[in-house]
Structure formats: structure tokens, C-alpha cells
Amino acid sequence: MIGRVVVVGAGPSGLACALELVAHGPVTLVERTPVVGGEVGWRDPFMRQLGEKAASRGVDFALGSIALRWEVSRLLVASPGRIDWIPASTLFFAGGLRPGTAKDVGIHGDRPAGIIPATVALHLLEADVPLWTNVVVLGSGKWADHVVDAVGKLGGRVTAVSVDSSGTKTADKSITNAHSFRAVGRSRIEYLDFVADGLPERLACDALILAGDPRPNRNVEGALIEPASGVVFVQPLNVITATDRYDAARQLSSDWLLAQRGNA
Amino acid sequence: MMKSDVFDVVVIGGGVLGTAVAARLSSTSARVALVESEADVAEHASKGNAGVAVSYYGAPSLQQTSLINASNPLWEEITARLDVPYRRLGGVMVALSEHDEDHLPSTLEEIHACGVRGEMATATRVLELEPLISNKVRSGLFMPDEGVIDPIRLTVAYAVLAATNGVQIRLSETVLRIEQSPGRSLVITDKARLETRFVVNAAGVRAAHISQLAGGEAFTSYPRKGQYVVLDRSFGSQLSRIVFSTHTPTTKGSNVVPTTHGSVLLGPTATDLEDADDRATDAETIDWIIDNAKLLVPSTASAPQIKTFAANRPAGDEAHRLRRDELVPNLVHVTDRSAGVSISPAAAELALSVLRDAGLDVLDKPHAITQLPAVPRLRTSGDPISLTDRDPLYGQVICACEHVSAAEINQALSGPVPAISVDGVRKRSGAGYGRCQGSLCMAGVSFLTAMATGKGPAHVKQTARGTVGS
Numbered sequence: 001m002i003g004r005v006v007v008v009g010a011g012p013s014g015l016a017c018a019l020e021l022v023a024h025g026p027v028t029l030v031e032r033t034p035v036v037g038g039e040v041g042w043r044d045p046f047m048r049q050l051g052e053k054a055a056s057r058g059v060d061f062a063l064g065s066i067a068l069r070w071e072v073s074r075l076l077v078a079s080p081g082r083i084d085w086i087p088a089s090t091l092f093f094a095g096g097l098r099p100g101t102a103k104d105v106g107i108h109g110d111r112p113a114g115i116i117p118a119t120v121a122l123h124l125l126e127a128d129v130p131l132w133t134n135v136v137v138l139g140s141g142k143w144a145d146h147v148v149d150a151v152g153k154l155g156g157r158v159t160a161v162s163v164d165s166s167g168t169k170t171a172d173k174s175i176t177n178a179h180s181f182r183a184v185g186r187s188r189i190e191y192l193d194f195v196a197d198g199l200p201e202r203l204a205c206d207a208l209i210l211a212g213d214p215r216p217n218r219n220v221e222g223a224l225i226e227p228a229s230g231v232v233f234v235q236p237l238n239v240i241t242a243t244d245r246y247d248a249a250r251q252l253s254s255d256w257l258l259a260q261r262g263n264a
Numbered sequence: 265m266m267k268s269d270v271f272d273v274v275v276i277g278g279g280v281l282g283t284a285v286a287a288r289l290s291s292t293s294a295r296v297a298l299v300e301s302e303a304d305v306a307e308h309a310s311k312g313n314a315g316v317a318v319s320y321y322g323a324p325s326l327q328q329t330s331l332i333n334a335s336n337p338l339w340e341e342i343t344a345r346l347d348v349p350y351r352r353l354g355g356v357m358v359a360l361s362e363h364d365e366d367h368l369p370s371t372l373e374e375i376h377a378c379g380v381r382g383e384m385a386t387a388t389r390v391l392e393l394e395p396l397i398s399n400k401v402r403s404g405l406f407m408p409d410e411g412v413i414d415p416i417r418l419t420v421a422y423a424v425l426a427a428t429n430g431v432q433i434r435l436s437e438t439v440l441r442i443e444q445s446p447g448r449s450l451v452i453t454d455k456a457r458l459e460t461r462f463v464v465n466a467a468g469v470r471a472a473h474i475s476q477l478a479g480g481e482a483f484t485s486y487p488r489k490g491q492y493v494v495l496d497r498s499f500g501s502q503l504s505r506i507v508f509s510t511h512t513p514t515t516k517g518s519n520v521v522p523t524t525h526g527s528v529l530l531g532p533t534a535t536d537l538e539d540a541d542d543r544a545t546d547a548e549t550i551d552w553i554i555d556n557a558k559l560l561v562p563s564t565a566s567a568p569q570i571k572t573f574a575a576n577r578p579a580g581d582e583a584h585r586l587r588r589d590e591l592v593p594n595l596v597h598v599t600d601r602s603a604g605v606s607i608s609p610a611a612a613e614l615a616l617s618v619l620r621d622a623g624l625d626v627l628d629k630p631h632a633i634t635q636l637p638a639v640p641r642l643r644t645s646g647d648p649i650s651l652t653d654r655d656p657l658y659g660q661v662i663c664a665c666e667h668v669s670a671a672e673i674n675q676a677l678s679g680p681v682p683a684i685s686v687d688g689v690r691k692r693s694g695a696g697y698g699r700c701q702g703s704l705c706m707a708g709v710s711f712l713t714a715m716a717t718g719k720g721p722a723h724v725k726q727t728a729r730g731t732v733g734s
Binding site for chain 2: 068083106109112113116117118120123132187189217218221225
């Protein structure tokens with residue numbers, strides 16, 4: 001018996017853990033938003049199917065709930081109108097990834113309005129309101145691709161800038177191997193200065209979207225840094241697609257279960 | 265012709281000193297307006313400082329020192345009354361070299377001459393006081409009355425108290441001219457003409473400009489830029505004291521300061537500027553701050569750095585100027601170099617007595633509000649489960665890193681001096697202070713701010729100056 005396990009995050013990783021673990025004991029799945037899917041999105045057929053499967057196998061869902069504090073054997077969870085402890089022997093934390101911050105990426109210079117994390121930009125652009133006309137997307141990878149698409153759909157122009165040699169194909173312009181970033185603008189952002197191919201460059205823009213350097217989300221007190229007692233972190237940095245993240249998390253849960261049996 | 269309002273005192277500047285003076289005046293019968301050119305109080309130096317309520321700063325002969333001494337014992341009472349985070353942690357000044365050690369005795373002498381508690385500490389004692397300090401420490405000075413405060417919440421609280429007692433807080437209003445007639449000033453802004461008996465100049469880095477507009481003394485005030493690095497709370501929870509560099513005759517050095525939010529600030533540096541709006545950080549200075557902090561507290565090297573920023577504090581020909589102008593009898597200067605937060609309670613009291621000496625005949629209001637309602641904070645609450653009984657929105661957490669709920673954010677967006685931007689919400693509630701720097705919560709905060717300010721998603725303000733959309 002492993003007792004109740006709580007999984008935080010209902011993206012591909014969290015759903016995989018819940019499905020693997022629920023065969024061996026009760027599982028509560030805590031998710032910040034009101035839907036399953038995480039960053040893949042609730043419209044995705046694979047994610048919907050995983051959600052339905054988890055429900056039919058008896059996973060307890062706590063949607064629209066946010067995990068606040070982990071103390072070994074219980075998790076403090078807040079949801080609208082209710083804050084309470086969920087008893088659990090182990091916390092599987094699958095809180096996903098976030099883009100690197102201005103500090104992570106090493107942006108100096110001014111701190112004007114218009115510097116926006118990609119996760120926020122995507123949320124805002126989803127409302128189909130054109131916010132910007134001339135956007136610099138800094139960083140490559142899935143957030144960058146999504147922002148480029150969303151801005152393009154609303155008629156904006158996008159320049160993609162990356163620190164390595166991987167460009168963003170769908171952008172209007174793509175600059176690679178850039179470094180030494182500096183934001184310029186006293187009220188709103190006006191330019192991004194940087195160095196590429198040894199030469200100083202200046203790009204005019206009305207938004208700078210931070211879309212690179214993925215980092216694990218860590219925001220549960222008591223489960224902020226590895227290792228944390230009673231916590232299994234399921235946030236691989238280099239596993240990109242939904243199915244790969246699902247497979248990796250399933251494997252990790254299955255290995256953990258084996259180790260538990262070995263210990264028993 | 266714009267309409268003309270009549271006041272007893274117009275305070276120019278919505279930083280910590282301007283709002284403190286306004287709060288003190290608000291408990292008298294004076295009719296008071298506070299004018300601030302930015303869209304929020306607590307911008308500039310009152311937003312960007314290390315948040316230390318110092319016990320000791322400069323020479324014993326300075327007026328600044330007597331104001332620090334008068335303010336320091338009051339912090340527990342004031343911050344409890346105004347719902348401002350404060351912790352009297354004590355500070356350790358660390359000597360890492362023979363050269364550093366040479367300066368400690370004279371610093372201790374000055375501390376004692378100021379009437380402030382301080383004692384020499386051996387290396388062993390220093391490491392007992394703060395085990396994270398470098399084991400290369402040779403000796404140190406312990407100052408038990410140093411504390412950390414949230415300078416932004418303090419400034420906002422002064423402004424809210426002032427407004428609650430009837431002070432007009434006039435934001436986004438720039439003083440263009442000041443016309444003098446005997447016993448009267450006409451403060452002409454881009455929005456109104458404010459007729460007043462007295463003008464308080466609390467304009468910080470722009471104090472010289474305001475004095476000039478009023479025809480007052482010519483003095484120099486200029487911006488001194490300080491850069492800072494913020495370390496994550498996972499490190500902050502381990503640090504229990506403020507760690508100071510050794511003061512030398514030329515610099516007070518860059519420090520390691522726990523904040524009331526649980527993070528740690530490294531800095532500041534000092535670079536004199538001409539452009540008060542230059543708040544850019546640069547890589548070399550930030551690297552220097554990080555290297556310097558490693559010498560004092562080596563484990564800062566492995567702590568996650570979550571943010572860098574810069575702010576400009578006022579510098580000038582005098583460390584402190586709180587007195588009537590020599591040329592314009594109804595103009596009172598309230599400016600300070602570096603220690604505005606630390607002197608603010610006593611400076612406000614002194615400003616009132618200077619104004620009274622100058623002829624401000626006002627009485628203390630017997631029923632003035634002196635206490636602000638405390639907003640419970642989900643992150644620090646000892647009983648989080650009961651918070652939803654008070655407001656169900658405590659259960660709706662918007663900022664995942666700092667555990668700031670929609671209830672707290674709505675509080676920040678309401679009241680007499682509400683947040684009008686995403687940054688204003690951050691300043692009042694802490695939403696966005698954490699390690700992800702808004703990548704999870706900024707959309708939610710922006711939505712709530714848009715709702716409260718009646719703006720659409722493009723026109724909602726991200727900072728006091730700039731909108732989210734273009």
C-alpha cells in the first residue's frame with residue numbers, strides 16, 4: 001500500500017502519473033485551471049482522451065485548484081471558496097515549464113512596459129485583440145512558434161531572435177546567435193539592442209516577448225528545490241512533444257512504483 | 265480659466281517623505297493636497313531601495329541622525345498600525361580584510377556618538393549571529409536595531425492614511441510654475457491652479473527644480489543610480505540578518521539584505537547621473553554586485569537570481585534638508601539623501617512643527633484616523649483555511665509563486681489610493697515578485713486590473729507609465 005498520492009498538474013506528465021499510479025492506490029489530481037491539458041490545451045484530442053480515461057479509472061480531480069504548501073503527508077490546496085489540506089503520502093509535481101525571465105535570459109537596460117512572458121502573451125492574444133504591430137520574440141521553441149502564429153494571425157509583424165542557431169521559420173525575419181540584450185524605452189519598449197555575428201544590432205518593436213530558456217515552474221512551498229522530502233518532480237526540460245512527455249512521465253511513475261515495492 | 269482650489273499646504277512629491285508629511289498633516293485641521301507627476305505614489309527611489317530602516321547612517325551632528333534616532337524605536341508600533349511588513353533583524357557589518365578592519369573602530373565610535381547601539385564582534389561571534397557570512401571574516405560590528413521594511417507598502421500606507429483623513433492625492437499632475445504673492449503661493453500644474461499658504465518640497469531628485477520654480481534657494485540635487493539583484497526566497501529563508509559591507513570614508517558599499525517578502529536584495533551601487541529617468545541596468549555593474557555579495561555571503565553564489573533593477577535616489581549638496589527656504593518664507597524643503605524611509609516618521613513630525621513656526625495655525629483633529637485595516641495575506645497567514653470565510657476569493661490564487669489571491673489583488677485595486685496598473689498591484693500585493701516574474705500570473709493580474717480600471721486588454725496599464733498593448 002502506498003496510500004493516497006497527489007499529483008499536481010493535469011498536462012501530459014501529470015495525467016500520465018495519475019493513470020499509472022491509480023492502479024495501485026487512490027490519486028488526487030490537482031490542476032490550476034478548470035480543464036485538463038496543461039500547456040497542450042484542453043482542445044487537444046489526445047489530452048481529452050487522457051482526461052476521460054483518468055476519470056473513468058477513478059482519479060479524483062481537483063480542477064481550478066492551486067497547490068500552496070507541502071508538508072510531508074499533506075498538501076494545502078486553494079480553490080475558489082475553499083482552502084484545505086489534502087492528505088497524501090507522496091506529491092508528484094508536474095507543474096510544467098515556464099519561459100526564462102528577463103534575468104534568466106540576461107536582458108539589461110530599461111524596464112519599460114511591453115516586455116511580456118510568452119505564456120502571458122499567448123493568453124492575451126487568445127482573446128483575438130491585436131495588442132502589438134511589431135513584435136520581437138526572444139527565444140526559440142514551442143512558445144516562440146505559437147506566439148509567432150498568434151501575432152501573425154492578428155496582422156502583426158514578428159522578428160524572431162534566438163541565442164543559438166535555431167531560428168523560427170514562420171517569423172517575418174529570424175536572427176540567430178544573438179547575445180548581450182538591452183531593452184530601450186522609458187515608458188513602453190521602443191527597441192531591443194543586442195549583438196549578433198559580432199555586430200551591434202537595434203530592432204524597433206512595440207513588444208518584446210520572452211519565449212526561450214524553459215525552466216520548471218516551482219511554486220509549492222516545501223517543494224521548491226530538489227530534492228524535497230516526499231516529492232517526485234516530473235518536469236523534464238528536454239522532452240518536447242505531448243506524447244513524449246506522457247511516455248516519460250509514465251516510465252518515471254512506473255519506476256517509482258517498482259522502487260516502492262522494493263523498499264516494502 | 266481653470267478653477268482655483270485653496271489649500272493650507274500643497275505637498276509636492278508622492279515618495280515616502282511627501283506621503284509621510286501628508287499623513288501627518290492629515291491629522292490636523294489643515295487643508296492639504298499632495299501632487300505627484302507619476303500615476304502612482306511610491307515610484308522612483310521610494311520603490312527602488314533596499315528596504316532597510318536603518319539605526320545608523322551618518323555623522324552624529326546631522327539633523328538626519330536625530331531624525332533616524334527619533335524614528336527607529338517607533339517602527340514596530342507604526343508598521344503594526346499601518347499594516348506594513350517590518351522585521352527588526354539586526355545587521356552585521358563585516359570586515360574581510362585588514363584594510364576593512366582598520367575602519368571598524370572609527371565606525372563604531374561614530375555609531376556610539378550617534379547614540380545608537382552597536383558592538384564589536386569577533387569572527388566567531390559574527391558567524392554565530394549569521395552563519396551564512398563568509399568564514400574569511402576577520403571581525404565585525406553588530407547593530408541590533410537595524411530592520412527591514414517594505415518601503416513601498418509604507419509609502420502607500422502613508423498616502424492611504426492621508427487620503428482617508430481628507431488629503432487630496434493628485435496623481436499624474438505635473439507642477440509647471442509656482443507664483444508667489446505675500447503669504448500665498450499659486451501652484452500651477454498641467455491640470456489645475458492650486459492656491460496655498462504653504463508649499464512642501466518633497467520632490468526628491470527634482471527638489472532643486474521645484475525650489476527654482478518657487479524662486480527659492482538655488483541648490484543642487486541630482487540622481488544617484490543604484491542597481492540591485494533580487495535572490496529567490498528559497499535562499500532568503502536561510503538568511504536571518506542584514507549583512508553590510510564595511511563603510512569606508514568614500515562608500516557605504518553594497519549589501520546583502522533579506523526583504524520582508526522573503527527574497528534577498530544585493531546592492532546598491534552608486535553612480536551619479538544627470539538624467540533622472542535613466543534607470544537602466546548594465547551587465548558589468550550587476551556582475552560586480554554579485555561578486556561583491558559572494559565575498560560577504562558565499563552561498564549567494566548558488567542562489568537563484570530572479571530579477572535585476574535600478575532606481576535613482578536623490579543626492580546633493582546637503583545630506584539632508586528639512587527647513588524653511590531662506591528666500592521664500594512659505595516654502596519648506598523636506599528632502600533627504602538615501603535615508604528617506606528611515607527618517608520618515610520623525611521628518612513628518614518636524615515638518616509640521618516647521619510649518620507651525622512659519623505660521624500654519626492648525627489644530628490636531630481629535631477624531632483623525634490613525635490606523636489602517638490589516639489585509640490578511642494568504643502566504644503568511646497562520647490560519648489560511650479560515651480566510652475563505654472572510655472572502656471566498658482568498659481561495660482563488662492568481663500569483664502562484666507568492667500565493668497572492670484575487671481577494672488581495674482586489675484590495676490592491678480598491679481604496680482611496682488604488683493600484684491602476686499591473687505594477688501597482690505588484691507594489692501593493694506582491695503578485696509578480698516571485699521567481700517566475702509574472703509568467704503565470706500577469707495575464708490574470710492584467711485582467712483584474714483592466715476590470716477595476718475600466719480598460720480593455722490593450723489599454724490596461726502594465727506600469728505607472730506604459731500600457732500592455734501599444
